[in-house]
Amino acid sequence: MAIKPSFLEEELCCSICCDTFKDPVVLQCSHSFCADCVNRCWKEKRSRECPICRTKSSVPKPPVNLALKNIVELYLKQKPQSEDDKNNEVCCRLHGEKLLLFCEDDDEPLCVVCQTSKKHRNHQLCPVEEAALDLKKNLKSTLDLIKQKLQLFTEVKQQFESTAEHIRAQGHITEGQIKAEFGKLHKFLQDEEGISVSALRKEVNEKSQAMQEKIESLEKQASTLSEKITAIEKVIGSEDILILKNYKDTQKRAECTLEDPELPSLGTLVDVAKHLGNLKFRVWEKMLGAVQYTPVILDPNTAAPWLCLSEDLTNVRNTGFRLQLPDNLERFNPCVDVMAAEGFASGKHSWDVEVGDKPEWTIGVVRESISRKGAITCDPASGIFVVTLRAGDVYGAEGVAPLALKKKPTRIRVQLDFDVGEVSFFDSSDMSHIHTFSVLLAERLFPYFSPCVNINGSNCGALQICPVKVSVTIGQPQ
Numbered sequence: 001m002a003i004k005p006s007f008l009e010e011e012l013c014c015s016i017c018c019d020t021f022k023d024p025v026v027l028q029c030s031h032s033f034c035a036d037c038v039n040r041c042w043k044e045k046r047s048r049e050c051p052i053c054r055t056k057s058s059v060p061k062p063p064v065n066l067a068l069k070n071i072v073e074l075y076l077k078q079k080p081q082s083e084d085d086k087n088n089e090v091c092c093r094l095h096g097e098k099l100l101l102f103c104e105d106d107d108e109p110l111c112v113v114c115q116t117s118k119k120h121r122n123h124q125l126c127p128v129e130e131a132a133l134d135l136k137k138n139l140k141s142t143l144d145l146i147k148q149k150l151q152l153f154t155e156v157k158q159q160f161e162s163t164a165e166h167i168r169a170q171g172h173i174t175e176g177q178i179k180a181e182f183g184k185l186h187k188f189l190q191d192e193e194g195i196s197v198s199a200l201r202k203e204v205n206e207k208s209q210a211m212q213e214k215i216e217s218l219e220k221q222a223s224t225l226s227e228k229i230t231a232i233e234k235v236i237g238s239e240d241i242l243i244l245k246n247y248k249d250t251q252k253r254a255e256c257t258l259e260d261p262e263l264p265s266l267g268t269l270v271d272v273a274k275h276l277g278n279l280k281f282r283v284w285e286k287m288l289g290a291v292q293y294t295p296v297i298l299d300p301n302t303a304a305p306w307l308c309l310s311e312d313l314t315n316v317r318n319t320g321f322r323l324q325l326p327d328n329l330e331r332f333n334p335c336v337d338v339m340a341a342e343g344f345a346s347g348k349h350s351w352d353v354e355v356g357d358k359p360e361w362t363i364g365v366v367r368e369s370i371s372r373k374g375a376i377t378c379d380p381a382s383g384i385f386v387v388t389l390r391a392g393d394v395y396g397a398e399g400v401a402p403l404a405l406k407k408k409p410t411r412i413r414v415q416l417d418f419d420v421g422e423v424s425f426f427d428s429s430d431m432s433h434i435h436t437f438s439v440l441l442a443e444r445l446f447p448y449f450s451p452c453v454n455i456n457g458s459n460c461g462a463l464q465i466c467p468v469k470v471s472v473t474i475g476q477p478q
Contacts, residue, residue, distance in 0.1 A: 305333060357408075
């Protein structure tokens with residue numbers, strides 16, 4: 001007999017002796033029973049009365065107790081699996097025998113009766129315990145693969161999260177650098193505006209002062225003439241004898257030695273053309289002295305985690321410690337290398353690299369499809385064209401004996417010529433030749449730099465891409 005919960009013992013009067021809990025009904029006395037229990041009791045006693053209080057019922061079919069019915073149905077749904085149900089799982093549905101065998105052909109458990117049936121007569125059978133052990137091994141292997149796959153997904157997700165964080169950091173830092181650079185340009189333009197306005201105001205003040213001095217001089221001369229006119233008019237208006245008596249003095253006072261005033265001379269007005277003519281061009285031409293152009297710019301997304309690039313992306317050095325950077329596909333790792341942001345597939349190109357007194361470095365060009373992960377062999381057959389310095393005095397190029405240089409260069413020129421298929425290296429100080437690779441250049445090549453390993457600060461110097469002088473050529477109209 002199943003154990004009933006307390007609410008059924010309280011509400012359903014027949015719950016102690018009934019396992020079905022089916023269709024609970026309520027009698028006129030408010031006692032509730034299963035419909036089957038009430039009908040069976042009334043049939044045995046041939047009287048419609050409550051089995052508890054003996055109250056007679058005037059209704060041949062008691063109404064259903066809906067509230068209790070809902071509670072019973074909910075209980076039956078949540079009732080634990082019975083022992084019979086559990087036994088059904090380990091017994092054959094056809095024969096009722098315990099399932100002791102496993103058919104490997106049909107992948108199903110069998111009883112001893114099923115074993116002798118035509119369906120499984122020639123099938124491969126084994127005990128349930130052995131089959132379960134084998135299947136557990138298979139499931140464990142599958143489980144291990146799923147766990148490995150989950151671990152992979154987790155690691156890749158972490159990489160994406162790290163990359164997303166790095167992207168946000170890149171955006172924040174780059175935005176700050178852009179604003180700083182434009183701030184410098186704004187200050188330059190503001191300074192130039194101040195210089196131009198000051199020059200204009202100086203000329204205006206000087207010419208206005210000259211005009212004011214002329215005006216004051218003319219006012220004084222005009223006042224003198226007005227005084228003479230008044231005096232002469234006064235004599236003319238006096239008596240005749242007085243005119244005759246004072247004529248000589250009046251004649252003398254009437255003499256005018258002032259020269260005629262000069263009109264404004266040439267260049268009196270502000271030279272507007274001087275201040276406005278080609279103003280933008282003159283400011284831009286002057287700006288060329290405040291900015292620089294570098295033919296090659298480094299790509300920070302390719303830099304190995306140990307490298308640090310300058311803000312203008314023209315300088316690279318080995319920090320000696322690993323920076324927290326995502327290991328994206330473009331990035332070199334573990335080799336301490338970096339590529340330029342743009343490559344070349346045609347034409348002639350050259351750039352200078354300041355190597356200073358670093359004891360080790362590698363510079364040149366590499367093909368675009370170079371593998372960024374793992375070790376790199378400086379082999380021209382693999383599309384890697386570089387010269388190297390090792391141990392402070394050993395210069396080399398793959399495929400040739402150590403290079404013999406007359407002096408130690410501090411600046412190297414790399415010259416790429418697709419037209420003749422050459423990659424050449426020179427000492428920039430005197431353009432003495434170092435080495436030339438002559439090959440068929442069929443793939444886009446990128447400038448390549450490696451400041452090499454930095455151990456205990458022994459190779460901490462930087463490689464610097466040198467800017468070129470920018471000039472302006474003004475052509476005549478055709």
